[in-house]
Amino acid sequence: MVGTIQNREQFLANIAKNLGRGQRTEGVSTPVYQYQPQYRILQDASQDELLQVLKEQCKSIHVDYFETTVNELGSKLEDVVQFYGGGPLSLWSDERFRQFGLQDLIETVWPNQSYDVHIWDPAKGQENIDRCERANVGITFSDITLAESGTVVLFNDENKGRSVSLLPTTYIAIIPKSTIVQRMTQASIKIREKVQKGEILPSCINFITGPSNSADIEMNLVVGVHGPVKAAYIIVKDK
Numbered sequence: 001m002v003g004t005i006q007n008r009e010q011f012l013a014n015i016a017k018n019l020g021r022g023q024r025t026e027g028v029s030t031p032v033y034q035y036q037p038q039y040r041i042l043q044d045a046s047q048d049e050l051l052q053v054l055k056e057q058c059k060s061i062h063v064d065y066f067e068t069t070v071n072e073l074g075s076k077l078e079d080v081v082q083f084y085g086g087g088p089l090s091l092w093s094d095e096r097f098r099q100f101g102l103q104d105l106i107e108t109v110w111p112n113q114s115y116d117v118h119i120w121d122p123a124k125g126q127e128n129i130d131r132c133e134r135a136n137v138g139i140t141f142s143d144i145t146l147a148e149s150g151t152v153v154l155f156n157d158e159n160k161g162r163s164v165s166l167l168p169t170t171y172i173a174i175i176p177k178s179t180i181v182q183r184m185t186q187a188s189i190k191i192r193e194k195v196q197k198g199e200i201l202p203s204c205i206n207f208i209t210g211p212s213n214s215a216d217i218e219m220n221l222v223v224g225v226h227g228p229v230k231a232a233y234i235i236v237k238d239k
Contacts, residue, residue, distance in 0.1 A: 042148065042182040050147040050180045051235065057150035061210035062223050064232040070239050074105045077174070080232055081137055084170045087115030090135035093159040097141075100174070100236065122158040129163045138168035138228070142175045144190060148183040151209040152233070155202040162204055171211070171228035176239040 016023045042050065058065040068076040081089065089110065091097065097106060110117050118131040132138060140160065144153035152173045156162045165171050181187060184207075194201060212227030224230070 038183075038185040041185075045147075045182065047177060047180065050182065051177060051237075053147040054145065054150055054180060054233075054235075057147065058210075058233060061150045062213070062231070063150060063210045064230070066232060066234045067237055068234060069237055070100060073100055073174070073234070073236055074102055074109075076234060077102065077139075077172070078105060078109065080172060080234060081110075081115075081139075084172075084230065084232070085136055086113070087137070088118065088131070088135045089115055090118045090132045090138045090164050090168055091120065092140050092161070092164055093120045094141060096174075100239070120159055120161045120164060128161055129167070132161070132163040132167040135168035137170045137172060138164040138166075139172045139174065140165050142173045142179050142233075144187045145175050145180045146183050146187060146207075147180050149209055150233075151184075151207050153187050154206040154208065156204040156206060157202045160202075162206055165206065165208055166227050168228060170230045170232070171208070172232045172234060173208070174234050174236065176236045178239060 012023055042053065045053065055065055064080075066076060066080060081087075087110065091106065097103065106117060106119075118128070118135065120128050122128075140154055142152035143155045145151070146153070152175065154160070154162070154165060165173075181190070187207075191201070191205065208231075211223050211229060211231040212225050213221060213223045214225045215221045
């Protein structure tokens with residue numbers, strides 16, 4: 001663990017005292033509960049069935065849903081961006097854009113269409129956030145996708161600023177089909193496995209479920225309140 005923990009022993013001793021026992025410093029294990037419904041939800045669903053669950057959920061969370069293949073992803077993404085009004089565009093600095101064959105679209109096609117294309121650059125600091133704020137469309141990949149809730153999980157780091165999915169008017173998530181899992185339970189397991197392997201976790205992990213919305217005023221749902229007004233998921237079926 002990096003850093004210094006202040007007053008840990010005093011804090012833990014106080015908790016133990018209020019529980020009416022001494023501190024337990026060894027022999028502590030995670031309890032195994034008799035009922036674990038979180039693991040049973042959609043546990044037997046195939047990847048195709050999870051895809052259908054995700055597709056249906058998108059209707060409830062005001063997300064536009066698109067499907068494509070790796071070979072057709074470039075043209076599909078170009079069409080979807082144009083559907084939402086074109087640039088300016090803001091993207092992560094993410095190797096997956098090249099791996100999925102989008103380099104020509106980003107470096108040639110869009111600039112030739114006079115779209116302003118911004119790639120996140122940690123060396124530019126605040127300028128990145130300013131560019132995202134002016135962008136019409138922000139585009140990222142989803143690292144884990146929750147079928148049950150229609151949530152994309154984004155592992156943010158210095159090259160993948162969270163402003164890309166937060167500040168532009170429209171947010172587009174590219175979702176490889178292989179990233180789709182049942183629900184939050186499975187996403188938590190994947191993150192915990194990274195910790196157990198000693199991997200360095202992202203500086204921020206965002207769970208995004210469609211465009212921004214609020215229903216806290218007289219329980220009336222208002223979409224597009226404090227973040228992206230619109231959101232779209234592009235599923236890459238063969239990846």
